[in-house]
Amino acid sequence: MPTEFVNATSSALTVAGSNALVVSGLRASPASSTTSAVVVAQPSITFSPEMKTEDETRIISTSSSTATTVTVEWVNYQILGSALKSLQQYDEVDNQWKIEDGVYESACYIALNLAAGAFPTPQIFTHGPKSIVFNWCDGRTSRYMTISQNRITVMVSTPERIEKRIEYAMPQLPDKATAFGYLAAAFNQRPSFIKLSGSGIDSDVSEHYR
Amino acid sequence: MRLRVKDGDNVFRLVIHPIAFRSKAFAVAKMIHLVWLDQETIVTSLAWEIFLPTAEMLHRYGCDHASSLNQKTLQDRGELRAKDIRVYCGSYQLRTNLVRGLAAMDGLDGVASADVVHLVEDGKIAHVNLEIKIDPEWSGDLEGTKTAIIDRLWNACRGPLRHVCRTDAQETLHPSAALEIPPSGEYTDTRTSMHRWCSIVRCHLLEFVWGLFGERDSRS
Numbered sequence: 001m002p003t004e005f006v007n008a009t010s011s012a013l014t015v016a017g018s019n020a021l022v023v024s025g026l027r028a029s030p031a032s033s034t035t036s037a038v039v040v041a042q043p044s045i046t047f048s049p050e051m052k053t054e055d056e057t058r059i060i061s062t063s064s065s066t067a068t069t070v071t072v073e074w075v076n077y078q079i080l081g082s083a084l085k086s087l088q089q090y091d092e093v094d095n096q097w098k099i100e101d102g103v104y105e106s107a108c109y110i111a112l113n114l115a116a117g118a119f120p121t122p123q124i125f126t127h128g129p130k131s132i133v134f135n136w137c138d139g140r141t142s143r144y145m146t147i148s149q150n151r152i153t154v155m156v157s158t159p160e161r162i163e164k165r166i167e168y169a170m171p172q173l174p175d176k177a178t179a180f181g182y183l184a185a186a187f188n189q190r191p192s193f194i195k196l197s198g199s200g201i202d203s204d205v206s207e208h209y210r
Numbered sequence: 211m212r213l214r215v216k217d218g219d220n221v222f223r224l225v226i227h228p229i230a231f232r233s234k235a236f237a238v239a240k241m242i243h244l245v246w247l248d249q250e251t252i253v254t255s256l257a258w259e260i261f262l263p264t265a266e267m268l269h270r271y272g273c274d275h276a277s278s279l280n281q282k283t284l285q286d287r288g289e290l291r292a293k294d295i296r297v298y299c300g301s302y303q304l305r306t307n308l309v310r311g312l313a314a315m316d317g318l319d320g321v322a323s324a325d326v327v328h329l330v331e332d333g334k335i336a337h338v339n340l341e342i343k344i345d346p347e348w349s350g351d352l353e354g355t356k357t358a359i360i361d362r363l364w365n366a367c368r369g370p371l372r373h374v375c376r377t378d379a380q381e382t383l384h385p386s387a388a389l390e391i392p393p394s395g396e397y398t399d400t401r402t403s404m405h406r407w408c409s410i411v412r413c414h415l416l417e418f419v420w421g422l423f424g425e426r427d428s429r430s
Contacts, residue, residue: 140393146356
């Protein structure tokens with residue numbers, strides 16, 4: 001079984017393994033005067049043609065003695081990538097639904113991290129020039145991720161109430177933490193949102209939300 | 211003339227295809243369609259039951275609204291392409307007190323007030339505005355707040371009251387079939403027959419009074 005890890009610290013996001021996912025131009029560089037990092041999303045971010053064309057089942061460990069399987073939905077994420085691209089290029093008279101380039105870049109960055117983290121593929125709940133909202137519905141629970149150019153808001157709700165709502169500023173994302181890690185922390189009630197073991201992200205996130 | 215709609219009154223959100231759809235799928239956020247009126251105010255349009263006391267009147271209003279949108283497109287562009295044709299599909303019910311409750315709701319930081327006010331638009335007397343004011347001092351994520359508002363409004367909705375306008379009856383796959391039932395369930399009109407008749411009489415009286423004074427006020 002190949003070892004899998006997510007490395008968001010280099011100049012490219014890479015999921016190691018036999019079929020690597022490489023996204024060029026995505027860089028997490030340290031801020032000049034603080035220990036936090038600034039995520040710089042370059043215009044060239046796309047879902048790479050090297051992305052896998054089939055879904056993948058991974059075995060992950062949830063503790064030292066147990067293991068479970070998760071499916072990485074590469075195919076659906078590729079469809080999501082195409083949808084994001086078309087929203088960025090939306091060219092209608094009424095372009096209130098077109099997403100700005102910065103939003104598109106942030107959304108691609110988040111989507112890639114979600115895919116790499118074996119998250120179920122989100123639905124696009126809504127979109128506009130300033131933001132795009134990813135959404136997962138699971139019976140009575142809805143999960144949302146509102147992605148702007150510089151912010152992410154994660155929300156979990158039920159018909160009765162908003163259970164959780166957490167905002168993050170993109171420039172404040174710690175060096176190794178990604179949307180995947182944040183979501184895992186925010187959505188920790190659901191088995192399919194389990195964090196992958198071996199990821200360098202895990203320790204940072206768990207410390208952040210313990 | 212702006213009048214605060216009474217607590218507990220029913221208001222309805224009309225569903226128009228393709229505005230409330232993404233491709234062929236019903237899209238909640240597009241149905242609710244919150245727009246920024248200015249830097250502090252988010253609005254959407256609703257219809258007030260006091261002027262539309264029966265489902266028939268509500269649906270007639272919806273069909274007329276879709277028809278007027280089509281007329282406007284035709285006038286503006288000189289043509290009405292098939293993909294631009296607006297089709298009324300039905301409505302979702304909301305209670306005004308649930309809308310106003312948004313301001314005090316946990317998790318909706320940044321919402322200073324939420325209200326439903328009567329605002330006649332294009333001569334449509336039943337038109338009301340749902341207005342949400344954002345606290346100007348608040349520095350949180352406005353887009354995230356908007357998502358939370360849409361989520362709460364959808365959870366407060368009941369319905370749908372589906373409808374096929376006479377002009378769209380030939381549609382074999384009418385988009386109203388795609389409308390989803392919100393988490394709060396379907397809408398049931400629990401009024402007694404007497405109450406309904408009183409509502410109809412009151413509606414006609416209000417329209418008469420509006421005809422005498424209201425239109426003059428709105429012109430001035």
